[in-house]
Amino acid sequence: MDLVGVGPEEEEEEDEEEEDKMDPQLRGAAGGSRSAVEPVEAGRLAPSVHGQVVPAGSASYRVIVHVDLDCFYAQVEMISHPELKGKPLGVQQKYLVVTCNYEARKLGVKKLMSVRDAKEKCPQLVLVNGEDLTRYREISYKVTELLEEFSSTVERLGFDENFVDITQMVEKRLHQLQSDDSSVVAVSGHVYNNQSVNLNDILHVRLLIGSQIAAEMREAIFNQLGLTGCAGVASNKLLSKLVSGTFKPNQQTVLMPESCQDLIDSLDHIKQMPGIGYKTTKRLESLGINSVHDLQTFSPEILEKELGISVAQRIQKLSFGEDNSPVTPSGPPQSFSEEDSFKKCSSEVDAKKKIEELLASLLNRVCKDGRKPHTIRLIIRRFSSDRHFNRESRQCPIPSHVIQKLGTGNYDVMTPMVDILMKLFRNMVNVKMPFHLTLLSVCFSNLKSLPTSKKGSIEFYLTPSSSSTSHSGKRTYTITSGR
DNA sequence: TGGGGTTAT
DNA sequence: ATAACCC
Numbered sequence: 001m002d003l004v005g006v007g008p009e010e011e012e013e014e015d016e017e018e019e020d021k022m023d024p025q026l027r028g029a030a031g032g033s034r035s036a037v038e039p040v041e042a043g044r045l046a047p048s049v050h051g052q053v054v055p056a057g058s059a060s061y062r063v064i065v066h067v068d069l070d071c072f073y074a075q076v077e078m079i080s081h082p083e084l085k086g087k088p089l090g091v092q093q094k095y096l097v098v099t100c101n102y103e104a105r106k107l108g109v110k111k112l113m114s115v116r117d118a119k120e121k122c123p124q125l126v127l128v129n130g131e132d133l134t135r136y137r138e139i140s141y142k143v144t145e146l147l148e149e150f151s152s153t154v155e156r157l158g159f160d161e162n163f164v165d166i167t168q169m170v171e172k173r174l175h176q177l178q179s180d181d182s183s184v185v186a187v188s189g190h191v192y193n194n195q196s197v198n199l200n201d202i203l204h205v206r207l208l209i210g211s212q213i214a215a216e217m218r219e220a221i222f223n224q225l226g227l228t229g230c231a232g233v234a235s236n237k238l239l240s241k242l243v244s245g246t247f248k249p250n251q252q253t254v255l256m257p258e259s260c261q262d263l264i265d266s267l268d269h270i271k272q273m274p275g276i277g278y279k280t281t282k283r284l285e286s287l288g289i290n291s292v293h294d295l296q297t298f299s300p301e302i303l304e305k306e307l308g309i310s311v312a313q314r315i316q317k318l319s320f321g322e323d324n325s326p327v328t329p330s331g332p333p334q335s336f337s338e339e340d341s342f343k344k345c346s347s348e349v350d351a352k353k354k355i356e357e358l359l360a361s362l363l364n365r366v367c368k369d370g371r372k373p374h375t376i377r378l379i380i381r382r383f384s385s386d387r388h389f390n391r392e393s394r395q396c397p398i399p400s401h402v403i404q405k406l407g408t409g410n411y412d413v414m415t416p417m418v419d420i421l422m423k424l425f426r427n428m429v430n431v432k433m434p435f436h437l438t439l440l441s442v443c444f445s446n447l448k449s450l451p452t453s454k455k456g457s458i459e460f461y462l463t464p465s466s467s468s469t470s471h472s473g474k475r476t477y478t479i480t481s482g483r
Numbered sequence: 484t485g486g487g488g489t490t491a492t
Numbered sequence: 493a494t495a496a497c498c499c
Contacts (some may be wrong), residue, residue, distance in 0.1 A: 024491085049493090072499095084496090092485095093484090093485040093486065094484080094485065094486095095484085095485095096484050096485060098484085098485060098486085112484055112485080113484095114484075130485090130486090131485080131486075132486095133486060133487065136487095137487085155499060156489095157488090157489090157499065158487080158488070158498060158499025159487075159488085159499070160499070161498085161499065202488095274498075275497075275498090276497090277496065277498080278495050278497090279496065279497090280497090281497085310491085311496090328489095330489090333488080334488085334489075334490095335488075335489085337486085337487070337488080338486085338487090339485085339486055339487070340486085341484095341485070341486080377493095388484095389495090391494090392493085392494090393493065393494080394493080395493080396498095414494085441486085441487090
């Protein structure tokens with residue numbers, strides 16, 4: 001029989017339900033007798049797939065996985081403070097609970113709830129301060145680096161999400177399967193909509209292999225870093241992201257192409273479509289567009305006139321589940337920033353103190369990175385009833401003599417930097433008039449690697465010998481006087 | 484609403 | 493420099 005389904009009679013779903021009720025942290029702490037990921041359920045690869053040649057057009061068919069860590073900050077805090085495990089835990093920034101563990105969610109705490117509301121809902125809630133992102137950032141990059149071992153094409157989205165393009169890895173495994181006669185194909189985790197899987201369909205087989213790779217990724221993240229998360233496997237970023245959230249904590253889901261329409265129909269408002277933000281939602285609503293179906297069927301011409309051709313075409317494609325944007329490798333960060341918000345800052349002296357704090361942390365970070373920033377920016381938020389839209393910034397190049405001093409602990413780099421920042425400050429804020437700021441932020445950008453030229457390094461004075469590589473793989477050199 | 488990030492204009 | 497998007 002060529003059709004191999006993932007039927008409800010197979011025990012996968014029941015297994016998932018039990019896992020859902022378990023605390024992933026407790027399970028991890030219990031001695032690791034269980035895997036972090038769901039069991040695999042196997043079916044024989046259809047004979048017809050064995051000899052199947054990869055169709056020419058399928059080069060454009062990608063396999064993307066979206067990995068989404070469960071309540072990331074709360075997980076990091078529970079790893080740092082194991083005594084908090086099992087208790088309802090919230091991570092606090094100023095007077096907000098920015099995220100919380102599942103114990104707290106069961107008791108009614110939501111993300112971005114005010115501390116007052118959260119304590120009211122859940123008096124036993126334990127709160128830890130999460131304003132210092134250092135540990136979160138470190139662990140976040142460890143996750144990305146782990147995923148980069150699977151495929152170098154990893155794109156970060158925030159601290160807790162990654163997209164990985166595994167098309168090539170899937171192709172490789174597919175060829176192995178096709179040349180190996182005893183091959184067996186299994187799905188790992190859920191199939192969206194419980195759709196039956198057709199092992200004669202090469203796209204289905206690719207996605208199943210993708211589900212296995214996703215399981216391996218989650219297993220590696222759990223084993224090496226002690227973190228649990230969800231994964232979604234699909235043919236593009238949009239769909240992989242949407243499908244990763246369908247079974248929630250610590251589970252994974254694969255989307256077969258036939259269920260694409262059902263997945264996007266499951267959104268009950270355009271606001272939930274990644275890529276359609278606050279502003280665009282407001283403008284779409286004013287056009288009477290509220291549902292994904294509204295957007296699908298709306299006149300493209302009118303939409304283009306209203307939003308511009310770029311946004312209009314992009315979001316209308318999104319409404320059909322189409323997203324051709326590539327997974328763009330994030331690499332090292334493009335900028336470093338530190339910010340602090342507060343009730344009130346209304347004097348230049350006060351601002352200078354806060355700016356010095358932000359700068360000191362930033363210099364530390366930039367020193368560890370090794371690259372040098374060539375641009376510095378100061379961002380402020382003035383007191384206003386409209387909290388959202390109200391940031392201003394000034395930036396300028398960092399003078400080269402200051403750049404040179406970065407990373408060398410010898411000279412004081414604080415003083416010239418603070419001078420620059422205070423000039424930017426006075427450029428934005430008339431300090432002779434009363435002012436009321438509620439946020440200050442300093443950002444380093446335009447990061448450049450140290451001069452890659454060998455000039456000044458020992459290699460500049462050496463020249464590769466004619467038999468340029470030895471058996472050990474090391475270069476051999478003869479001494480020259482420099483070039 | 485926090486404390487971050489990105490790309491496009 | 494700002495505006496939009498993401499978490």
